[in-house]
Amino acid sequence: MQVVQSNVTNKFTGSVINSMASDTQHTDICLWLDAVATSRDKAAFTQLFHFFAPKILHISQSKLFDKSLANEVVQETMTNVWKKAHLFNSTKGAPTTWVFTIMRNVTFDILRKLQSNKEDNLSEDIWPMIEDQAIEDEPFSDHIEQKNILAVIDKLPKNQQEVIQAYYFMEMSQEQLAQHLDLPLGTVKSRLRLALSKLKEHLGEKE
Amino acid sequence: MINHHPKLNLLIQHVNGELPASISAGIKIHSDMCKQCSEQIAELTKHEAKLSFSQTNVDDAEFGFDVDALINDITQTQPEPEVIPDNKPVAVTFRGVTYKLPNVMKHMELGKPAQIGKLSRSRILLDEGHIHSSLLRIEAGGGIPEHTHNGYEITLLLEGNFKDDMGEYVPGDFIVLDGNHQHQPVSEQGCLCYTVVSDSLHFTQGINKLLNPIGSFIY
Numbered sequence: 348m349q350v351v352q353s354n355v356t357n358k359f360t361g362s363v364i365n366s367m368a369s370d371t372q373h374t375d376i377c378l379w380l381d382a383v384a385t386s387r388d389k390a391a392f393t394q395l396f397h398f399f400a401p402k403i404l405h406i407s408q409s410k411l412f413d414k415s416l417a418n419e420v421v422q423e424t425m426t427n428v429w430k431k432a433h434l435f436n437s438t439k440g441a442p443t444t445w446v447f448t449i450m451r452n453v454t455f456d457i458l459r460k461l462q463s464n465k466e467d468n469l470s471e472d473i474w475p476m477i478e479d480q481a482i483e484d485e486p487f488s489d490h491i492e493q494k495n496i497l498a499v500i501d502k503l504p505k506n507q508q509e510v511i512q513a514y515y516f517m518e519m520s521q522e523q524l525a526q527h528l529d530l531p532l533g534t535v536k537s538r539l540r541l542a543l544s545k546l547k548e549h550l551g552e553k554e
Numbered sequence: 555m556i557n558h559h560p561k562l563n564l565l566i567q568h569v570n571g572e573l574p575a576s577i578s579a580g581i582k583i584h585s586d587m588c589k590q591c592s593e594q595i596a597e598l599t600k601h602e603a604k605l606s607f608s609q610t611n612v613d614d615a616e617f618g619f620d621v622d623a624l625i626n627d628i629t630q631t632q633p634e635p636e637v638i639p640d641n642k643p644v645a646v647t648f649r650g651v652t653y654k655l656p657n658v659m660k661h662m663e664l665g666k667p668a669q670i671g672k673l674s675r676s677r678i679l680l681d682e683g684h685i686h687s688s689l690l691r692i693e694a695g696g697g698i699p700e701h702t703h704n705g706y707e708i709t710l711l712l713e714g715n716f717k718d719d720m721g722e723y724v725p726g727d728f729i730v731l732d733g734n735h736q737h738q739p740v741s742e743q744g745c746l747c748y749t750v751v752s753d754s755l756h757f758t759q760g761i762n763k764l765l766n767p768i769g770s771f772i773y
């Protein structure tokens with residue numbers, strides 16, 4: 348895993364720095380998606396649209412060299428974001444990964460229809476949204492089994508569960524977390540440390 | 555143990571949806587059997603997603619539609635019901651032997667099985683021009699005469715085993731060969747492979763020129 352990470356980082360060093368900027372949006376995106384999922388919130392969807400649609404248009408145009416197809420990708424992707432928002436699980440991966448997956452799948456099916464005249468929508472079989480979410484993002488996979496983790500997290504005190512989930516599964520930074528939970532940074536840090544050592548203890552891990 | 559994995563380059567293109575369906579399906583079959591590659595794919599997807607959505611100078615986006623009207627339309631549609639993926643197994647039968655096929659093939663149409671000697675083949679009707687995909691079965695004791703490739707040949711071993719001068723292969727192995735390789739696979743116990751071939755095969759031994767029909771059979 349480490350190896351891949353560094354290869355990729357070398358390949359795209361310039362852009363990695365930019366990607367830091369998107370981290371600050373991360374919490375907002377999660378909240379908007381959640382609002383769409385739970386209360387079909389139009390205002391939240393509008394926010395998601397303004398964040399993602401221009402970027403999707405830009406990516407699609409450079410990929411498809413065709414304006415109307417690129418617009419089709421935007422419409423189709425954003426429609427799916429609305430329709431599937433409740434299927435997004437923030438404990439299983441980042442929201443940008445989820446939207447990227449939808450965009451990639453939509454683009455793949457459109458291209459395949461063009462090139463092979465097939466409307467078999469194979470993307471859903473090659474990159475299943477539900478199943479892929481399940482294998483995706485195992486932050487502890489290096490040393491702790493994912494299947495135990497969730498059970499163990501349930502045993503932690505509520506305030507520790509909260510920080511662990513947000514920090515490891517939603518990939519918030521400690522600063523974002525402090526802001527999100529309206530707690531001093533120091534408190535977040537000590538809760539995280541505590542939660543982590545409890546986790547290790549429960550899982551029989553040695554330091 | 556699986557020894558042959560898709561190269562990083564291929565995985566990056568896969569994650570970005572830039573490969574033909576046949577090759578991406580092959581990678582999916584492999585990664586379902588290979589934890590290492592499925593983790594790499596998850597990691598790469600995360601990374602590519604971050605890159606994609608961290609662009610900043612996109613304010614000048616000119617949509618070819620009325621944004622407010624589209625948002626109105628979309629937000630009036632119904633959420634999609636949570637469908638349980640239909641994983642009823644698909645299967646193929648060659649000369650009375652039935653093989654369960656990977657899930658990724660469930661919407662792929664198969665051609666009629668055809669036979670030459672100990673080889674059976676069913677085309678996978680993906681309609682990708684010069685890229686041909688097939689299910690290829692070698693009966694126990696069968697093999698393919700020594701050949702090279704003008705293009706590339708991707709073989710994903712689904713069941714059984716086979717070997718060539720480079721070694722033995724096990725289910726899940728993702729084997730890529732190009733014009734620089736010659737090989738002569740044989741299967742002692744028989745096997746079923748998923749193959750993607752970009753050009754017809756060329757037999758390298760004199761007498762085997764008689765086998766040209768096999769070349770187009772396998773392609």
Ligand SMILES: [Zn+2]
Nearest residue numbers: 559588590591
């Ligand atoms: Zn692998």
